[in-house]
Amino acid sequence: MKHLTGLYGLPASSLEELLDLSARYRAGLLRESGTFDPVLANRRIALVFFENSTRTRFSFELAARNLGAGTLSFTAAASSVTKGETLSDTIRNLEAMKVDAFVLRHPSSGAADFVASITGRPVINAGDGTHEHPTQALLDILTLREYFGRIAGLRVMILGDILHSRVARSNIFGLKTLGAEIAVCGPATLLPGRIDGLGVKVFTSIDEAISWADAAIVLRLQLERATGGYIPSLQEYSSSYGLTDEKLDRLRKHLPVLHPGPINREIEISNHVADRIQPPGYSSSMLMEQVTNGVAVRMAVLHRLMDGR
Numbered sequence: 001m002k003h004l005t006g007l008y009g010l011p012a013s014s015l016e017e018l019l020d021l022s023a024r025y026r027a028g029l030l031r032e033s034g035t036f037d038p039v040l041a042n043r044r045i046a047l048v049f050f051e052n053s054t055r056t057r058f059s060f061e062l063a064a065r066n067l068g069a070g071t072l073s074f075t076a077a078a079s080s081v082t083k084g085e086t087l088s089d090t091i092r093n094l095e096a097m098k099v100d101a102f103v104l105r106h107p108s109s110g111a112a113d114f115v116a117s118i119t120g121r122p123v124i125n126a127g128d129g130t131h132e133h134p135t136q137a138l139l140d141i142l143t144l145r146e147y148f149g150r151i152a153g154l155r156v157m158i159l160g161d162i163l164h165s166r167v168a169r170s171n172i173f174g175l176k177t178l179g180a181e182i183a184v185c186g187p188a189t190l191l192p193g194r195i196d197g198l199g200v201k202v203f204t205s206i207d208e209a210i211s212w213a214d215a216a217i218v219l220r221l222q223l224e225r226a227t228g229g230y231i232p233s234l235q236e237y238s239s240s241y242g243l244t245d246e247k248l249d250r251l252r253k254h255l256p257v258l259h260p261g262p263i264n265r266e267i268e269i270s271n272h273v274a275d276r277i278q279p280p281g282y283s284s285s286m287l288m289e290q291v292t293n294g295v296a297v298r299m300a301v302l303h304r305l306m307d308g309r
């Protein structure tokens with residue numbers, strides 16, 4: 001594996017190898033010893049972000065540092081992109097400064113594959129348009145695997161704005177390869193036209209989806225990509241498709257809930273579900289667990305792609 005631009009087409013053995021290494025790094029992070037083998041000492045990683053990010057950028061940076069690598073941060077608004085520089089010129093110039101790998105976030109679908117085609121360095125896709133976000137899906141899958149002890153046979157429902165979601169696509173590819181059953185649920189206007197071609201069940205009733213599922217991945221309503229007309233109003237969306245205690249208590253108390261963040265509180269997820277801490281035997285919110293697992297997954301991906309083994 002030279003690049004990680006998506007989970008589409010990645011065999012189960014590669015996914016499992018990444019998840020096993022992630023699980024080892026996760027155990028290290030939970031011990032809080034703060035030290036790891038500096039397998040990437042003296043390596044430099046360019047974090048090239050053309051879109052805003054909190055979790056993804058910070059966790060790639062921490063992951064790189066945990067393994068001894070240095071990071072260089074690039075923010076489009078503060079770069080020569082504002083002077084009209086092209087993406088390929090930006091990448092070629094950073095490459096000429098001898099950076100060892102690129103972590104790229106870009107608003108255009110396909111940007112990561114494009115960069116991979118013009119550089120000899122490993123490229124990791126940190127989200128490209130509505131295409132893929134492979135490390136987010138890996139961290140979601142790791143979170144589910146740690147909770148259930150397996151992925152094969154799990155029923156995972158993905159709720160909300162599927163149409164604009166690179167997270168949904170990467171999760172569908174990765175989870176299906178590992179043998180999970182997937183359902184998507186949302187208003188018809190926020191489901192891609194040929195979604196059943198991806199081999200997923202489709203629910204427009206949230207009650208049916210909750211009753212079917214073993215776990216839920218709730219997605220943010222991508223207000224910056226949806227330019228209107230997809231939903232009647234935020235209020236109606238949240239009363240029909242927002243995940244609330246009322247719906248969970250009525251249908252399924254034990255449903256682990258994931259969300260990639262950032263969350264729109266009280267729109268796709270209620271405050272109480274997002275922050276829920278339950279007594280043993282009931283499922284709590286997995287959101288913070290996901291964030292910790294994100295560092296572990298990014299350590300594993302950087303290690304695998306940059307260590308050359």
Ligand code: NCD
Nearest residue numbers: 055056127133220260261262
């Ligand atoms: C996601 C993204 O940027 O694709 N967030 C993230 O990486 N944690 C999902 C989102 O923006 O809704």
